[in-house]
Amino acid sequence: MDLSFDSGKIIYLDNAATTFPKPREVLQQALDAYAHFGVNPGRSGYDLCMVAGELVFETRKVLATFLGGTKPERLVFAANATDALNLAIQGLLQSGDHAITTTVEHNSVIRPLNHLKRDRGVELDYVPFEAGGIVDPDEIARRFKPNTKVVVVNHGSNVIGTIQPVAEIGRRCRERGIVLVVDAAQTAGVIPINVEAMCIDVLCFTGHKSLLGPTGTGGLYVREGVEVRHTRFGGTGVHSAYPYHLEEYPYRLEAGTGNVLGIAGLYFAQQYLAKRGLKEIYAHEMELFARLQEGLEHIEGVTLHGTTSLERRLPVLSFTISGRDPADVGSLLDVDYNIAARTGLHCAPLIHQQLGTGERGTVRFSVGPMNERAHVDAAVEAVKEIAAEVQAGA
Numbered sequence: 408m409d410l411s412f413d414s415g416k417i418i419y420l421d422n423a424a425t426t427f428p429k430p431r432e433v434l435q436q437a438l439d440a441y442a443h444f445g446v447n448p449g450r451s452g453y454d455l456c457m458v459a460g461e462l463v464f465e466t467r468k469v470l471a472t473f474l475g476g477t478k479p480e481r482l483v484f485a486a487n488a489t490d491a492l493n494l495a496i497q498g499l500l501q502s503g504d505h506a507i508t509t510t511v512e513h514n515s516v517i518r519p520l521n522h523l524k525r526d527r528g529v530e531l532d533y534v535p536f537e538a539g540g541i542v543d544p545d546e547i548a549r550r551f552k553p554n555t556k557v558v559v560v561n562h563g564s565n566v567i568g569t570i571q572p573v574a575e576i577g578r579r580c581r582e583r584g585i586v587l588v589v590d591a592a593q594t595a596g597v598i599p600i601n602v603e604a605m606c607i608d609v610l611c612f613t614g615h616k617s618l619l620g621p622t623g624t625g626g627l628y629v630r631e632g633v634e635v636r637h638t639r640f641g642g643t644g645v646h647s648a649y650p651y652h653l654e655e656y657p658y659r660l661e662a663g664t665g666n667v668l669g670i671a672g673l674y675f676a677q678q679y680l681a682k683r684g685l686k687e688i689y690a691h692e693m694e695l696f697a698r699l700q701e702g703l704e705h706i707e708g709v710t711l712h713g714t715t716s717l718e719r720r721l722p723v724l725s726f727t728i729s730g731r732d733p734a735d736v737g738s739l740l741d742v743d744y745n746i747a748a749r750t751g752l753h754c755a756p757l758i759h760q761q762l763g764t765g766e767r768g769t770v771r772f773s774v775g776p777m778n779e780r781a782h783v784d785a786a787v788e789a790v791k792e793i794a795a796e797v798q799a800g801a
């Protein structure tokens with residue numbers, strides 16, 4: 408394996424996949440903590456174990472507060488957003504229930520729901536987004552039926568960057584006693600979230616995107632009063648003589664040894680986010696994003712997909728160049744310009760069906776907290792040159 412690859416030469420515009428690079432200080436602090444007390448937390452009574460357990464509990468507390476939750480024990484750690492969404496979706500729905508979701512969703516929502524529909528007789532409705540990429544909360548409410556149990560919505564799109572009116576959807580669900588599950592994979596860490604104020608019952612997040620933790624981290628916050636059935640069972644380190652998995656949170660949804668190094672990363676990343684401030688990070692990213700969008704939208708042959716509005720928006724942009732396969736554009740960006748972008752369907756096929764880009768997908772640039780003006784300027788220049796080659800060859 409060649410680890411001498413110089414990542415410093417790369418212009419990284421794939422932050423919707425994972426934020427890169429992570430703040431050095433966060434990585435260093437996490438590594439130091441793990442080097443000093445990276446033992447199995449909560450499994451034994453010796454001091455070292457207690458310190459590790461405290462780190463895990465403190466991180467629950469900090470993250471629960473960060474998300475507007477009031478009960479740290481209801482902040483459950485998982486491997487990523489996909490894992491968290493599977494826990495929530497499979498733990499809330501059963502045969503005969505009706506679920507509603509949207510066409511904005513990622514496969515981490517679509518696939519678990521489709522499996523429940525095909526394999527366990529769950530009824531499922533997809534609500535399309537309107538022009539502008541927003542889902543109408545009333546359209547969701549119009550689909551409510553007596554057996555509607557759960558609504559699952561994306562908070563921020565990883566394809567077109569739109570932010571959904573989650574609080575409005577939440578209010579409609581709350582009036583009917585329907586559980587609202589929110590996929591905050593793209594928003595947690597950059598858009599303020601308050602589960603209480605936004606009427607969110609289960610919030611699923613990933614740790615490695617805007618929360619700036621390592622990959623392999625994520626979780627869910629389950630509001631008090633909402634019960635997610637456990638769908639996996641095992642060791643919890645407490646009440647070991649009891650023959651079944653525990654009902655109480657967080658054990659209810661956690662089984663086996665957790666990711667202590669990753670959780671340490673999330674803890675120190677919270678300190679970084681608090682110091683830099685979500686407002687500053689979002690303003691920084693959106694300033695670069697506006698510059699990127701403005702640069703791209705004037706290039707002949709380039710089509711931007713979704714909305715160009717900067718309101719209710721993440722710094723994520725999908726585009727195509729006429730006459731060019733998005734995959735080829737991605738290769739050219741990589742090979743000729745050292746620019747990292749993502750191409751294809753971005754694990755969200757239904758959005759492309761609606762956009763008309765379902766065959767080959769799009770090229771996606773996504774701005775992160777470590778990007779600079781020079782990065783987006785280089786991306787605009789590169790796309791200009793690639794598009795001009797097509798025009799010249801036409």
Ligand SMILES: Cc1ncc(COP(=O)(O)O)c(C=O)c1O
Nearest residue numbers: 487488489513515565590592613
């Ligand atoms: C909107 C959305 N949901 C869910 C996920 C899944 O996140 P993870 O890969 O961390 O499980 C992603 C990842 O790109 C995403 O963009």
